[in-house]
Amino acid sequence: MLSETQISEFRTRGYLVLRNLVPDAVRNGLLAQLDQWVQESRAHDANYGFDTPDGKARFDLAQGHSAANPRLRRVANPVDISEVYQTLLFEGDLPEALADLIGPNVFFHHCKLNNKFPGADTRVEYHADHPFDPHTNDDGVTLLLLLDDMDEGNGCARLVPGSHRERYSHFRDGRFIGSTDPTLFDEFDGRADSLVGKAGDVCLMDIWTVHGGGPNQSQDRDRRMLIADYRAADAFAIMPPVVRSRFYRRIVAGKPTHVARLREGTMEILEPYPDDSFFGLQGQQAAGETMQ
Template sequence: MGALSPAQCEAFRRDGYTLAPGAVTAGQLAALRAELAAWAADAQRRGENFGKTVDGRARFDLAPGPTPTLRRVNNPVEVSDAYRAVMAESAMTDMVAALIGPDVKFHHSKINLKLPGAATEVRFHQDFSYTPHTNADVVTALLLLDDMTLANGCLRVVPGSQRDGQISLWQEGRFTGVVPEDVETEARRRARPVTGPAGAACLMHTLALHGSDANRSPAPRSLFICVYSAADAFPLAPSPVPSRLEGQVVRGQESRVARLDVAEVELPERYIESSFFDVQARRSGD
């Protein structure tokens, strides 16, 4: 069998996502978790954003509050051999190639953490509107570093929403990073929870509408998120999480041809915040 079963490929095409166990080995998972635990402890000691990415923004982004905790690591693949190896050389990479290959390149990566007690939630959006490309063969691979449950703020995806086209993230001339209120209400109603064991990966279409609730449990919820595209999909806007590895071919070969399957694309704002959590919190009344 290939990296994904025919049923998993079919679920991706039909629903816009599929959950695949065994996306990394036990050893890889242990290495990723150990590194993350050390970063989280360091963040706890420092109590404020730290580190720098290629554009000068913070690599380690902390959730504000009485006890700031780590909520985002921007492009861990740039500072960790373990994360870089999983991004480029793992069963997860093969799974992505099964969906949009044979020629696949890396766009950016991040870790989203919801430590116990952190109120971090993700408002509903499509990734494509943050990272528009010339075609929609773009996949977000979300590797579960912890078991993901209903209680600890699991991902929620609206099945089939990848077929509905792009939904604006701009309201009244402002980039909010969130779909309009009425669309979000309906999305919350229709979304399906994605739960599973650490080491599984959710492979999600770039146009799938998704979000997630706050962690209301004593267990952490961490995701290592890698965005990949087909080699002939080219970005139409600067990356919101710029990486010096952007464009690295991880499977097959590079493309001299850009494939266009979109006639019109709304572009995002080039925001200066260290993570989209602050952008999403901008909407008036939030």
């Protein structure tokens, strides 16, 4: 599905944007489901939905959440509870594009919805995805589907081109902090490209590409993004997945294997962390939580 030029752009920059890939009808189905979850969140005052494979809350609420002002900032593995998400992520064009980059055999790892509400201070600190889920090899792609039009004003993601060839520690004082060293954030800000795009655009990002993003500073523009992590089928986890899906290791392209491929090198190994989502790990409390 991808051209040689697109594949080469992915390898050089560490990401590739495919414009207008997901039709409005499909996107509207995903958003209708998300709207329903936001409505349901009004009945809760702390994270909820613990019927997940790892017992962590599926629905993560930002500070300031209330029935009148719902702040559902993250849904872990919407695919586990919604068929429209399954169809999009497991069938059709998207798995085909992934197979062109890391195939022919590809499995689904996990996914999540990130919801930056207008005026909310939710930000994402610069990090790469592979350090959260180390595997025997690092052939993997994170897919970012823009559910709304995005730019810096409503907190689009920012990606550091070329950073997939660099390596940054996600530890500080011997502890996994879920981001690169904060003293590097200014440098990354200077180098990063903003993922400016229209709803329906898809970005395919190498799992080593450093990325982050500021808050949604607009008064009235949503910033909703679906994020899905896929790996080559011969990559095997070195530790349990941090956001476990009931579809973990589902083959979406090619066929399964029981033979692991190993990449030589070194890798930081995190301790499993208790927070429901990585926002907690990055120091942004959920509704009802207080600083330790």
